[in-house]
Amino acid sequence: MTKKIEKKADVIVIGAGPAGLTTSIYLGRDKFSNFILTGDVGGQTAVSGEIENFPGYVSIPGLELIQKMKTQAEKWGSEVISTEPVKKVEKVDENTFHVEAEDGHLYEAKAVIITSGKKYRKLGIPGEEELTGKGxxxxxxxxxxxxxxxxxxxxxxxxxxxxxxxxxxxxxxxxxxxxxxxxxxxxxxxxxxxxxxxxxxxxxxxxxxxxxxxxxxxxxxxxxxxxxxxxxxxxxxxxxEIGSVPNTDYLQNVCNLNERGEIEVDKTNMTSQEGLFAAGDVTDVLAKQTIIACGEGAKAAIHTANYLRNKS
Ligand SMILES: Cc1cc2nc3c(=O)[nH]c(=O)nc-3n(C[C@H](O)[C@H](O)[C@H](O)COP(=O)(O)OP(=O)(O)OC[C@H]3O[C@@H](n4cnc5c(N)ncnc54)[C@H](O)[C@@H]3O)c2cc1C
Structure with missing residues (x-):
């Protein structure tokens, strides 16, 4: 039996950190329908504490900066859908991607932008797992x-x-x-x-x-x-606080990853899979910062819009 599609749009964005939210602002202003599937809103920036290197603000709490980005994305028509993590991205034909979350919900779009960022690296020593959240x-x-x-x-x-x-x-x-x-x-x-x-x-x-x-x-x-x-x-x-690893487990055999597990992107933020774009900390971009994630998110949206216009 074919599975029901929960929602369709021109573009699905995976992740609502600064890269994903910026991507959505740009797509919305360019009148491409889009929604964000995400585990949380804000990603690492939401827990960054005070940010002192985001132009325009001498100092701003990361969470406040994120709330401003979310409000701006929603103003341009984006919907942020909190979901179980995405577990599968599949190109089903020349013009269609299917994205499936761990709760089994299925979503469809003409292009996908991955901005799923990074997660904390663990020590792997006795006591760490058992006492997480208990000190x-x-x-x-x-x-x-x-x-x-x-x-x-x-x-x-x-x-x-x-x-x-x-x-x-x-x-x-x-x-x-x-x-x-x-x-x-x-x-x-x-x-x-x-x-x-x-x-x-x-x-x-x-x-x-x-x-x-x-x-x-x-x-x-x-x-x-x-x-x-x-x-x-x-x-x-x-x-x-020993660094982080990219959230790309669900992308094995979907697009090329480098030896650190980061998504390889070209100058237009396209991955090795046509129509699949990526931005921010999840990619092989060398510097990982909020302002860079925003810039890369903007680039990915602009090139995704060009890709979709050339297709139609
Ligand atoms: C402690 C700390 C302090 C920092 N301080 C600064 C600072 O002062 N200045 C600065 O510029 N940068 C700082 N950074 C770095 C900055 O936070 C990151 O570079 C930036 O948040 C990266 O943005 P991103 O959107 O690429 O990814 P992330 O912020 O990692 O967001 C990823 C998003 O993807 C979602 N996601 C992940 N996997 C899935 C999945 N499978 N399905 C659906 N959704 C998924 C997450 O829930 C999240 O919403 C700091 C980082 C940390 C950890």
């Missing part, structure tokens, strides 16, 4: 206030970790900064802030071994890579 967190903005006046560990040494540290330092009693490398790396302005903070204890060259606790986090075992000494830190929270 183990992947989001400083969301969970930082739960650890007011407590000691926490923050694992990671790159820009996301540094940004999270600046945020958390104002809330928690003390941060143990666990870095596998000798030095933190990140934007100079953030590193300057870190140097001025008094409640951070650094544990460089350290591996994270085990998170302790039964119903809640009670400690973290780390091991110095030089001395091989293991110590247990008495912390109530463990924040993991």
């Amino acid at each position: 183990v967190s992947f989001c400083a903005t969301c969970d930082g206030p739960l650890f007011r006046d407590k000691e926490i560990a923050l694992i990671g040494g790159g820009n996301s970790a540094v940004k999270a540290m600046v945020q958390l330092a104002t809330m928690v009693k003390k941060i143990h900064s666990i870095n596998i490398n000798p030095e933190l790396t990140g934007e100079a302005v953030l590193l300057d802030k870190i140097n001025s903070l008094k409640n951070i204890e650094s544990h460089p060259n350290s591996d994270t071994m085990k998170i302790l606790g039964d119903t809640l986090v009670e400690g973290l075992v780390i091991k110095n890579k030089d001395s091989e000494n293991e110590i247990t830190l008495d912390v109530a929270g463990v924040f993991v």
Whole structure:
């Protein structure tokens, strides 16, 4: 039996982060019908805390920026449909794509733009899975206030970790900064802030071994890579900020992915599959930032519109 199509449009956008919302604004203004299928509204930008590098705003909470983008997309006729994650994208004929969500709902469009971004990378150590949401967190903005006046560990040494540290330092009693490398790396302005903070204890060259606790986090075992000494830190929270992986599991054998699992796109944001476009952090674009996701989303919409006009 053929499955019922829930909804049809010229274009389906997958993901409602800054890339997807910008894409939808551009498509709507160009009078291409579209809707967004998404797990959440805002993606990583919604949990980015204060954003200080989006032109036009000296500083704005990520969530507020996203709400403005969503309002603008809806003004131009977009509908944001919260759904179970998309599990399948299929080109069924020359002019038609089918997109299926995990709840089994099926959607149809003439072109698809993927903006499904990235998700947090996990440590893969004992205690992490069991204690996620019970003291183990992947989001400083969301969970930082739960650890007011407590000691926490923050694992990671790159820009996301540094940004999270600046945020958390104002809330928690003390941060143990666990870095596998000798030095933190990140934007100079953030590193300057870190140097001025008094409640951070650094544990460089350290591996994270085990998170302790039964119903809640009670400690973290780390091991110095030089001395091989293991110590247990008495912390109530463990924040993991060790990078991210693209949300492309559902695109195996649909379009070309690079060795990091990112979607390969050409200058027009087209993937290796004609009519299937992609933008933002999910692609092989080298820099991953909110402003870049917006710019790439705009490009993808413009080229998708050109593609559809040339087809008709
Ligand atoms: C902690 C942190 C701080 C940051 N700080 C800054 C900053 O200060 N300045 C800056 O410019 N950038 C910052 N960034 C980076 C910025 O947030 C990202 O570059 C940007 O959000 C990428 O946008 P995107 O739309 O490509 O993807 P995302 O924001 O990742 O959005 C992806 C969307 O796709 C949806 N999705 C995923 N999989 C599926 C699926 N299978 N089906 C349906 N929907 C799906 C998600 O629910 C989400 O809505 C930060 C990131 C983090 C994590």
